[in-house]
Amino acid sequence: xxxxxxxxxxxxxxxxAVGLIRIxxxxxxxxxxxxxxxxxxxxxxxxxxxxxxxxxxxAVDVALTLGxxxxxxxxxxxxxxxxxxxxxA
Amino acid sequence: MAxxxxxxxxxxxxxxxxxxxxxxxxxxxxxxxxGLVVTLxxxxxxxPDVALxxxxxxxxxxxxxxxxxxxxxxxxxxxxxxxxxGAVLRLSAAGVCALISAAIAALVILLPEPAPTLAPxxxxxxxxxxxxxxxxxxxxxxxAIDTLLEVVVLLLALLAMWSLAPxxxxxxxxxxxxxVGRDGVLTFVAQLLAPVGILVGIHIFxxxxxxxxxxxxxxxxxxxxxxxxxxxxxxxMPPMSRRWLRVVLVIGPxxxxxxxxxxxxxxxxxxxxxxxxxxxxxxxxxxxLTLSIAAALALLxxxxxxxxxx
Amino acid sequence: MRLLLDGLTILAVxxxxxxxxxxxxxxxxxxxxLSRLHALTKADNLxxxxxxxxxxxxxxxxxxxxxxxxxxxxxxxxxxxxxxLFARAARNGGSPE
Numbered sequence: 001x002x003x004x005x006x007x008x009x010x011x012x013x014x015x016x017a018v019g020l021i022r023i024x025x026x027x028x029x030x031x032x033x034x035x036x037x038x039x040x041x042x043x044x045x046x047x048x049x050x051x052x053x054x055x056x057x058x059a060v061d062v063a064l065t066l067g068x069x070x071x072x073x074x075x076x077x078x079x080x081x082x083x084x085x086x087x088x089a
Numbered sequence: 090m091a092x093x094x095x096x097x098x099x100x101x102x103x104x105x106x107x108x109x110x111x112x113x114x115x116x117x118x119x120x121x122x123x124g125l126v127v128t129l130x131x132x133x134x135x136x137p138d139v140a141l142x143x144x145x146x147x148x149x150x151x152x153x154x155x156x157x158x159x160x161x162x163x164x165x166x167x168x169x170x171x172x173x174x175g176a177v178l179r180l181s182a183a184g185v186c187a188l189i190s191a192a193i194a195a196l197v198i199l200l201p202e203p204a205p206t207l208a209p210x211x212x213x214x215x216x217x218x219x220x221x222x223x224x225x226x227x228x229x230x231x232x233a234i235d236t237l238l239e240v241v242v243l244l245l246a247l248l249a250m251w252s253l254a255p256x257x258x259x260x261x262x263x264x265x266x267x268x269v270g271r272d273g274v275l276t277f278v279a280q281l282l283a284p285v286g287i288l289v290g291i292h293i294f295x296x297x298x299x300x301x302x303x304x305x306x307x308x309x310x311x312x313x314x315x316x317x318x319x320x321x322x323x324x325x326m327p328p329m330s331r332r333w334l335r336v337v338l339v340i341g342p343x344x345x346x347x348x349x350x351x352x353x354x355x356x357x358x359x360x361x362x363x364x365x366x367x368x369x370x371x372x373x374x375x376x377x378l379t380l381s382i383a384a385a386l387a388l389l390x391x392x393x394x395x396x397x398x399x
Numbered sequence: 400m401r402l403l404l405d406g407l408t409i410l411a412v413x414x415x416x417x418x419x420x421x422x423x424x425x426x427x428x429x430x431x432x433l434s435r436l437h438a439l440t441k442a443d444n445l446x447x448x449x450x451x452x453x454x455x456x457x458x459x460x461x462x463x464x465x466x467x468x469x470x471x472x473x474x475x476x477x478x479x480x481x482x483x484l485f486a487r488a489a490r491n492g493g494s495p496e
Contacts, residue, residue, distance in 0.1 A: 001405055001457070008412050008450070010092040012419050013129070017099055019423040019439075024106065024119060028489070031432055032118045034439055036152075037481060038426075039125045041443040042419065044474055045450050048467065049412070050132050052454055057463065058137035058301040061293060062128065062144055063470050065310060068286050069149030071477035072313040073121050073156075075278065078484045079320060080114060080156045274487075278480040285473065 005053035009046040016042035033077040040070030096130050113159035120155055124148025137301040138224045141293070145309040153316070153390045161392075219368025221299045228303065229371045233360040237349065240342045240378060243385045247338070251329060253393040260330030263391035279321035286314035294379050298368070304375050308382035315387045326391050334384065341381025345374050404456045411453030418446030432489040440482045444475055 016039060023035045044063045051059035103123045110116040124147045131140035211223050211231065218230040228236050251259075287310075294307025318324050327334050348370055352361040362370050425438025451471040458464040 001408070004409060005412070006092055008416050010095060011416050012446075012450075013092070013099070014095065015416075015419050015423045017095075019426045020122060022423075022427050024115070024122075028432065031435070031489075032115050033488075034432075034436065034485060035118055035122050036125075037478065037485070038439055038443065039122050041447055041474060041478060043125045043129060044470060045415070045419065045447045046129055047132060048450060048454055048470065050129070052457055054132070054135070056132070056135070056137055059132050059140070060463070060466050060470065061296070061301060062132060062137055062140045064289055064466075064473065065141055065293065065306065066125065066128065066144045066148075067470060067473045067477060068282070068289060068310055069145055069313055070125070071278070071282060071481055072317055073149050073152045074477075074481045075275070075317065075320060075484060076153050076156050077114075077118060078481075078488050080117075080160045274480050274483040278477070278484075281476060282480075 002053045005049045009049040009053065012042055012045050012049070016046075033074060036070055036074045036077065040066060040074070043070075093133055096126065096133060100126055100130060113162055114156070117152060117155040117159050121148050121152035124152065138222075138303070141301050141303075141306045145306045145313075149313060150309050150386060150390070153313070157390060157392055217364040217367065218362070218371070219364070219366075220371065222297065222301070224301070225297050225303055225371070229374065230362060230367065233345075233349070237342065237345050237360070240345070240382060240385075243382065243389075244338060244342065247385050247388055250389060250393055254395075258394045258396070260328055260394070262328050262396045263326050263388075263394055275321045276323065279318050279323055283314045283318050286310055286317070290314065290383075294375070297375075298371075304379040305382060308379045309386060311379070311383040312386035312390065315383070316390050319391070326388075329388070329394055337384045338381055338388075341374075341378035344377045348374055408453040408456045411449050411456070415446040415449030415451075415453060418442050418449060422446065433486055436482050436486055436489070440478050444478050447471060447474055 019038050019042075020035055023031055023038060044066055047059050047063040047066065051057060051063070100123070103119065103126060107116055107119045107123060110119060124143060128140045128144045128148065131137070131143055208223070211227060215221070215223060215226050218226045220226045220230070290307045290310035292307075293302040293310060294304055295302070297303035297307070319326050349360040352359055355361070356363045419442070422438050422442030425442060426435050429435045429438055448471055451467050454467055455464050458467060
């Protein structure tokens with residue numbers, strides 16, 4: 001079971017990495033900011049799987065923190081795009 | 090094993106990508122992504138405390154700071170993006186970086202087996218601190234003075250940032266995002282996410298004595314939620330001249346320092362704790378400390394004053 | 400019983416991973432930002448939900464299970480709303496409202 005979880009975590013990460021490459025190349029800032037959203041969801045999935053596989057319940061707390069901070073950073077970035085388009089603060 | 094190799098390659102690839110990105114906003118986004126991957130690396134290394142700190146401070150908070158920097162630089166960016174540094178400068182920079190990386194790699198590889206560590210001593214004496222998680226025991230009991238100085242440095246950084254304000258704006262308000270709709274998605278997010286975030290922040294702080302967590306991580310979550318609320322326009326940042334703001338900022342280190350001085354009388358040394366009520370003392374320090382750190386971090390992200398106070 | 404729970408976990412986690420894959424395929428193949436956002440949010444969050452479901456079968460105790468569900472709900476909420484903001488930013492060419 002633990003090996004399966006690790007493999008699943010690795011698979012999710014690999015899939016996210018491919019998506020990340022596509023996003024970070026993508027034209028436009030709005031595309032790149034999606035990277036935080038993508039890695040946020042994928043990272044949380046991988047963390048929850050790792051928590052089970054490594055028998056480390058603290059990783060669930062890390063996933064919780066990640067979710068909150070990823071949301072915060074994404075929103076801040078959206079504002080950042082708006083600000084830099086209109087010429088800065 | 091394959092997972093670890095893959096994570097390592099991903100981290101290296103992202104690092105190379107970030108260094109070669111020209112646009113600062115894109116680089117800031119990639120830095121946040123990098124931080125998320127490093128969080129996973131820390132979990133794989135069985136260091137959930139560090140993973141928590143990386144997710145909150147290294148990735149989230151620093152991402153917010155870098156973003157603020159990149160938007161402020163956006164005006165100047167078009168002027169400098171045309172600059173090309175000479176080959177000599179770039180080669181020497183590359184050489185120095187490579188040298189440092191090689192030195193660190195050599196140190197890690199050449200560590201004696203088993204690596205020198207104080208962990209057994211920490212575990213042997215931890216009962217005297219009243220805590221169960223060794224990390225806060227080190228941070229708040231064995232090396233409390235480091236933590237005290239860290240918080241003081243945070244306040245000094247805040248002062249340094251405030252000193253960037255022009256004289257007539259001293260005691261003013263930080264920049265406010267303009268054109269914020271009163272209805273809409275952002276208000277909904279802030280109203281729903283902020284209370285949840287505050288609960289999570291308090292939980293992470295509180296659980297720090299027995300499980301990964303602690304005041305820095307909890308404070309970062311609280312600061313992020315406060316910034317979220319100001320971004321949504323639900324509340325405004327307080328002007329920096331408000332007395333209560335300054336009290337909140339100072340009370341953490343002040344209590345820490347006071348208990349440290351009291352340690353001379355009670356336990357015979359600066360920041361010494363008597364074992365019978367060590368945990369209560371540590372808690373008394375940690376609660377105002379969390380508030381101070383949260384306020385300082387939120388103000389650091391908000392930036393120097395740019396609007397005059399009414 | 401143990402075997403049944405393990406089997407359900409493998410099924411759910413496998414389905415979740417498949418949806419993550421579907422999300423990335425959509426990301427790679429869809430033509431513009433808004434449709435990529437679609438693929439990103441919907442597929443990935445569904446994948447996360449299925450993975451959480453699979454992990455619920457392995458969870459020890461009510462509190463652990465509630466925490467897992469809490470993480471999923473939080474991600475769902477944050478993802479849905481933040482994507483709205485992204486979409487507006489992408490469509491309006493910068494302004495988030």
